[in-house]
Amino acid sequence: MLEDLDDRKNTLLDRKTVARNLQKLQKEGRCKCLLVNLPGVSNYGQIRTVDVVLLPSIEISPDVMTQIYERQRAFDKSIRHESATRLRKSKPEDIPSLTGVQRMPKAEIVEKGRTLQENGFISPKLVRSRLLHQFLWLYISGLRDENTHLEEYDAVNGGGVVFSLLVAIQSMPLESFLQVIGSTKHIKGLAERCKRGMRLSDLPRKESESLLDLNASGRLAWLVDILRRLKVCDLL
Numbered sequence: 001m002l003e004d005l006d007d008r009k010n011t012l013l014d015r016k017t018v019a020r021n022l023q024k025l026q027k028e029g030r031c032k033c034l035l036v037n038l039p040g041v042s043n044y045g046q047i048r049t050v051d052v053v054l055l056p057s058i059e060i061s062p063d064v065m066t067q068i069y070e071r072q073r074a075f076d077k078s079i080r081h082e083s084a085t086r087l088r089k090s091k092p093e094d095i096p097s098l099t100g101v102q103r104m105p106k107a108e109i110v111e112k113g114r115t116l117q118e119n120g121f122i123s124p125k126l127v128r129s130r131l132l133h134q135f136l137w138l139y140i141s142g143l144r145d146e147n148t149h150l151e152e153y154d155a156v157n158g159g160g161v162v163f164s165l166l167v168a169i170q171s172m173p174l175e176s177f178l179q180v181i182g183s184t185k186h187i188k189g190l191a192e193r194c195k196r197g198m199r200l201s202d203l204p205r206k207e208s209e210s211l212l213d214l215n216a217s218g219r220l221a222w223l224v225d226i227l228r229r230l231k232v233c234d235l236l
Contacts, residue, residue, distance in 0.1 A: 022053060032056055038069055039228070048072075066231070112184040119190065120175065121182035128180045129226045135176060139168050169212065169220065170201040181220050183211045 002013060002021045013021075025031045034052045052068055122128050140163060169177070175194040177183075187207055200208055 029056055032058075034060070036065070036068055038072060039225070062231070069228075115184045115186065116182045119183055120178045120194075122179050125222065125226060129223050129230070131176065131180045132220075132223050133227055133232055135172060135180070136168060139163075139171065165220075165224070170199070170208070172200050174198050174200055174203070177211070180223070181212075181216050183213075183216055185210050185213075187211070 002018060002025075022031065022033055026033055032054050034054065035049055036052045038048045038050055050068075050072055054064075058064065117123075122131070143163070169181070172180075173194075174190075177200050178190075178194070187210070193203070200211065203211070
């Protein structure tokens, strides 16, 4: 349809031409173009904005948002697969090599895994996902009971509330944080603080940031993605 709108034949459409043709179709009422925010699974806290083209009769709903997200994921996977296939077919002299970077020693990986377990980390992802969901449910319920102002979703998005995930995690009990998200850090008196019922926000800022480092944020992002796929949590 886009190619038929272009006067030049046997040529590749560039981005501007595609946008111009889509605008023409939208004015004619043959489609509608939207900008949709999607969570970046591989990067905690990142939000991606993608262009979505729908038929005029399609209304935005949670199911449609899920289809858009899965479509984008499938596209990203196909692009990575195509790039990997092309790389495998390349000649050895055509493949660039990175020097000066060393793989983490296996002993260090084992040590970090042992530290995670010693701090109370629970290995099964689905168990940790369930615990995270229970905490978030209680957290939001507590905010409502305290009459805290919460931004509500409109009916189009299926209802719900908007809250800061980072603020929620900061209010998480330290023991639950170590079980669900985990940490490879050795912090003095960590077990005693758990027994006292301290929360992550009760720790000094330096220690709190040390626990919620890049690796911990990555584990949290995986759990949030599992909840989103189970349709018990929406991150838009």
